[in-house]
């Protein structure tokens with residue numbers, strides 16, 4: 693596909709033994725630890741197939757949700773922004789990510805209190821960032837992020853939302869003017885200028901797809917969505933993340949790309 697965007701690296705974090713204690717709203721049961729490890733390895737392999745060098749952070753037993761590194765930072769080509777997760781049990785996850793990002797970025801910014809922000813609420817479209825006001829990201833966190841982005845020549849806007857966990861639970865940018873989109877976001881005027889690959893409620897989980905260097909990772913088992921994305925001209929890789937789904941995690945949550 694035509695987008696010139698290019699990622700070269702990703703950061704992921706090994707699932708910890710306490711992953712079954714992760715926050716969840718689903719009724720899909722508890723993740724099985726060995727299966728999460730196997731699926732995580734498959735996920736890393738998919739990132740590598742897309743050309744990324746993957747840095748794997750060690751598991752941290754203090755934080756059951758720490759495998760979902762996406763929520764701990766917002767990465768741009770000019771700066772990294774360390775978040776302040778709205779979920780209190782996740783707040784300490786940022787320390788290890790801050791440390792590793794300091795090795796890759798000269799400019800590392802922070803979301804300061806009373807702001808809260810989780811990376812799953814941030815969707816990048818070029819130099820413009822859509823920031824979901826979810827239960828995890830408040831107006832102060834969104835404003836603070838947008839202030840930081842402006843200092844670096846970028847911009848953004850807050851997006852009101854009702855019932856999804858994160859913005860990217862329901863809308864994801866596949867570059868080339870194209871979004872996967874579902875539920876409450878489908879009719880949002882802000883997203884009307886884009887081409888929509890509308891995901892119906894039966895496959896809503898698959899709206900959280902992940903574009904990497906022209907290939908789209910799609911969760912395993914969502915055949916209609918996969919076919920629609922392929923029909924739009926993308927290569928796809930199906931990745932089984934069913935164990936992470938049990939604690940509300942999707943494909944994008946499992947990595948930071950830059």
Ligand code: CIR
Pocket residue numbers: 714715716757760762763779782811812813857858861939940941942944945
């Ligand atoms: C949580 O509730 O925080 C985790 N169990 C799931 C986080 C998913 N992250 C994401 O969508 N970016």
